[in-house]
Amino acid sequence: MSVLANYAFAYKISVAIFTLIRSCNIIATVLLGYTVFGQRFSIEQLLCVLAVTVGIFLASMGEIRTLNTSGPTSTDCSAMGTCHDAQTSPAPAEGDVEIATWAIGIAMLAFVQLLQGFLGHVQSTYYKIYKDLAPKNELCDEFLFTSHVMALLPLLCLKDDIMAAASNALVSEPVPYLPFHLPVQILWLLVNNVSQTVCLKGVFRTSATVTPLALTIILSVRKFLSVVVSIVLFSNPWTIQHSVATVLIFGGAFAYSQVPAAAPATIRADKKSD
Numbered sequence: 001m002s003v004l005a006n007y008a009f010a011y012k013i014s015v016a017i018f019t020l021i022r023s024c025n026i027i028a029t030v031l032l033g034y035t036v037f038g039q040r041f042s043i044e045q046l047l048c049v050l051a052v053t054v055g056i057f058l059a060s061m062g063e064i065r066t067l068n069t070s071g072p073t074s075t076d077c078s079a080m081g082t083c084h085d086a087q088t089s090p091a092p093a094e095g096d097v098e099i100a101t102w103a104i105g106i107a108m109l110a111f112v113q114l115l116q117g118f119l120g121h122v123q124s125t126y127y128k129i130y131k132d133l134a135p136k137n138e139l140c141d142e143f144l145f146t147s148h149v150m151a152l153l154p155l156l157c158l159k160d161d162i163m164a165a166a167s168n169a170l171v172s173e174p175v176p177y178l179p180f181h182l183p184v185q186i187l188w189l190l191v192n193n194v195s196q197t198v199c200l201k202g203v204f205r206t207s208a209t210v211t212p213l214a215l216t217i218i219l220s221v222r223k224f225l226s227v228v229v230s231i232v233l234f235s236n237p238w239t240i241q242h243s244v245a246t247v248l249i250f251g252g253a254f255a256y257s258q259v260p261a262a263a264p265a266t267i268r269a270d271k272k273s274d
Contacts, residue, residue: 001112001115001116001151003154003155003158004108004111004112005018005022005108005109005112007108008105008106008108008109009105010105011101011102011104011105011108012098012101012102012105013102013105013106013109015064016061016064017106017109018109019057019060019061019064020057021106021109021110021113022060022109022113023053023056023057023060024053024113025113025116025117025216025219025220026049026052026053026213026216026217026220027049027053028113028114028116028117029117029120029121029212029213029216030046030049030213031117032114032117032118032121033117033121033212033213036118036121037121037125039213041213041261042259042260042261044255044259044260045213045256045259045261047252047255048217048252048253048255048256048259049213049217049252049256050252051248051249051251051252051255052217052220052221052248052249052252052253052256053220054248055224055244055245055246055247055248055249055252056220056223056224056245056249058241058242058244058245058248059224059227059241059242059245059246059249060227061241062239062241062242062245063227063230063231063236063242117212117216119147120207120212120215120216121212123143123204123207123212124207124211124212126139126143127139127207127208136205136208136209137205137208139208140201140204140205140207140208141201141204143204144200144201144204168185169183169185169186169189170183170185170186171183172184172185172186175187203215203219206218214256217252217253217256218253220249220253221249221250221253224245224246224249227242228242
């Protein structure tokens with residue numbers, strides 16, 4: 001799904017629009033829970049969701065502005081998420097073609113958000129169905145394995161990009177102070193895989209104990225913490241957007257943990273009949 005989201009840059013999607021749509025994963029979880037899975041949310045919960053969503057967007061935009069020190073150049077990103085400055089087009093495309101291209105990119109991002117929310121709800125549903133047949137840890141590992149094996153199939157369509165990225169990694173400069181030759185990009189790839197494995201196992205274990213919406217809020221807080229860590233490690237400036245985002249994200253997450261859940265729809269119907 002991340003590969004598909006990055007591929008949206010090839011359809012003339014701006015970074016601001018990309019960040020805005022990717023910040024709406026909590027809203028996608030709420031919409032799918034309400035329309036497809038019959039869940040109900042209180043007004044207090046929805047306000048908390050809105051606060052965290054706005055906070056994530058502000059934090060992301062603040063980070064982008066602090067890192068964007070170059071001039072206004074167009075960016076071309078491949079499906080593997082590698083970007084480079086695009087050459088200036090000799091002639092502008094027609095307006096309807098530009099709109100159609102942009103609409104495809106928007107549709108891809110919206111599809112990714114809905115798919116992520118849908119998989120979260122399906123996962124929670126399966127935990128409830130099979131909770132008596134196997135321990136939760138075994139179910140988590142099975143869901144993790146199945147989802148990643150199925151995700152490998154679409155990557156066959158991107159084999160050219162994968163081979164190009166692998167070739168670039170193999171010819172990167174070697175890691176110093178090692179008695180053997182190890183390209184530095186291969187080292188970072190291994191470190192990334194290990195950290196991703198630990199992170200994903202934690203996410204899947206957490207999904208077995210909390211609701212999909214609560215899990216999405218937890219992941220949003222984690223995303224903001226990664227922004228804070230990057231600011232501290234790389235001495236990036238702390239802007240007013242980061243300050244507002246801190247209040248919204250942590251305040252919204254804490255408030256969500258305190259507000260009561262909405263009553264099920266069946267109970268409400270029984271009360272009305274009485």
